[in-house]
Amino acid sequence: ETGVTQTPRHLVMGMTNKKSLKCEQHLGHNAMYWYKQSAKKPLELMFVYSLEERVENNSVPSRFSPECPNSSHLFLHLHTLQPEDSALYLCASSRTSVVGNEQFFGPGTRLTVL
Amino acid sequence: QKEVEQNSGPLSVPEGAIASLNCTYSDRGSQSFFWYRQYSGKSPELIMFIYSNGDKEDGRFTAQLNKASQYVSLLIRDSQPSDSATYLCAVFSFNDYKLSFGAGTTVTVRA
Numbered sequence: 001e002t003g004v005t006q007t008p009r010h011l012v013m014g015m016t017n018k019k020s021l022k023c024e025q026h027l028g029h030n031a032m033y034w035y036k037q038s039a040k041k042p043l044e045l046m047f048v049y050s051l052e053e054r055v056e057n058n059s060v061p062s063r064f065s066p067e068c069p070n071s072s073h074l075f076l077h078l079h080t081l082q083p084e085d086s087a088l089y090l091c092a093s094s095r096t097s098v099v100g101n102e103q104f105f106g107p108g109t110r111l112t113v114l
Numbered sequence: 115q116k117e118v119e120q121n122s123g124p125l126s127v128p129e130g131a132i133a134s135l136n137c138t139y140s141d142r143g144s145q146s147f148f149w150y151r152q153y154s155g156k157s158p159e160l161i162m163f164i165y166s167n168g169d170k171e172d173g174r175f176t177a178q179l180n181k182a183s184q185y186v187s188l189l190i191r192d193s194q195p196s197d198s199a200t201y202l203c204a205v206f207s208f209n210d211y212k213l214s215f216g217a218g219t220t221v222t223v224r225a
Contacts, residue, residue: 104160106157
């Protein structure tokens with residue numbers, strides 16, 4: 001695995017639950033990302049944080065709420081999700097969010113919403 | 115809207131052959147191009163990146179970029195069964211500082 005870790009690896013939740021996904025990078029990077037990957041669809045960028053400030057929010061529903069307390073940690077808080085939110089959620093990091101810096105991905109959290 | 119297009123495959127090649135993967139993109143402002151490999155149930159891992167027109171070789175992998183044609187490809191020489199995976203093309207543009215991914219091409223190497 002890479003220097004990006006994610007917990008939990010699998011999560012099953014009901015539509016009324018509140019849960020959080022955690023991502024931690026050990027690479028000294030300054031930018032972190034949340035992506036959603038659904039079957040047979042391209043990776044969808046959800047949020048970008050650069051130096052702990054959100055720089056991108058691709059019209060993601062408010063039931064997804066990111067938090068970046070420092071440059072090494074990133075959370076995705078989940079609340080009243082829908083079954084169509086079931087997917088693989090990937091965290092990534094890069095040295096900066098500018099330039100075409102290569103991104104390194106964590107192992108992902110497989111989320112199932114019942 | 116920026117698009118990155120890849121043939122979904124599956125692309126089946128015999129062991130030892132060359133696998134050729136293609137990717138086209140619509141945003142002429144794209145500057146950086148990446149190939150990621152994703153095994154089933156795993157996360158994407160970066161295998162190649164290219165910024166300039168021409169070829170870039172790294173071991174058995176060669177990336178080819180033609181910005182005029184908005185085309186980037188990946189060649190896998192001497193394909194091995196361990197190369198069986200989905201290959202994602204990703205394109206970065208300075209216009210919006212976004213990395214956009216294609217849906218991926220699934221490659222199967224037959225032993």
